[in-house]
Amino acid sequence: MAGLREKQKASRNKAIVKAASLLFKQNGYEAARIGEIAERAEVSVGTLYNYYDSKAELLMAIVSMEVEEVLNQGAQVLDQPHDSAPEAICHLAALYYDHSLVYLTKEMWRTAMAFAIQHPDTPFSHRYRMLDAALTDQVTQLIETLQRAGLLRPEIEARAFGELLFFSLNSLFVTFTVKEEMTLEQLKTALARHVAAACA
Known part of the structure; x- marks a missing residue:
């Protein structure tokens, strides 16, 4: 029962x-x-x-659902063979980007980001940062996977490089949410340039 x-x-x-x-x-x-x-x-x-208790709590529930789904899909990317580090990183980030508008609009993302920044000591902000941390962890895990496969130099500090890449893809995503006219393809093209430079 x-x-x-x-x-x-x-x-x-x-x-x-x-x-x-x-x-x-x-x-x-x-x-x-x-x-x-x-x-x-x-x-x-x-x-x-x-x-x-509020619309804000509902918005965070939607953000959580979105991120949890991409984390599950991203786990599959880590298990796949890859030809190069840039290809693998762009594959994972593209998955994040492609899923970002399934449950949310750009306006909803801007609202969630604003809540998280303006009210840093609230459960909303703590949860938002936890989700970002989980995504950063997954990017870092991909870096470690690529190192084991010989596609990235082993002396690279995986955590620092994972954080660097996540900060870059997240910053580009913020720009995407602010610019209503920016398309997902333009976002992914910009990311590919950043990843190629970082992996050079």
């Missing part, structure tokens, strides 16, 4: 998060209303508040 309740709870949570993602994308984060999200998720407003 307890197992059934947990499944129902998880299903309800997923419905709420997906409804919030859809309405934030359709109406914009600021314009979306909790009542509309609850209606779309087919739950009462009271039930929604049992899961999330």
Whole structure:
């Protein structure tokens, strides 16, 4: 019985998060209303508040879902054979970029980034930084994998290089979210230039 309740709870949570993602994308984060999200998720407003205290918490749940999915997909990239270090790094980063607009818009990303920066001591900001750290860890793991494969020099400090690459791909992503006219292909082209320079 307890197992059934947990499944129902998880299903309800997923419905709420997906409804919030859809309405934030359709109406914009600021314009979306909790009542509309609850209606779309087919739950009462009271039930929604049992899961999330605010729209900001819902936004972070969406960001978390997005990052957790790309981390799972990225793990597969680490297990694949690669012909070169730049190709492997760009492959992983392209996966991050391609998935970035599945649940969020550029406006939603800007809102999440602003929350994380403006309120550094909040659970929202702590969670956002934890997700960035998890992505940095995965990039570092890829560097270590490439070193073992002989595609990067073994004397390179993997952690420092992984952080450098993540800071670069993250900075480019911030630029992408700020420039509405910038496409994913332009973003990936810019990244390829950065990675080629770093790996030269």
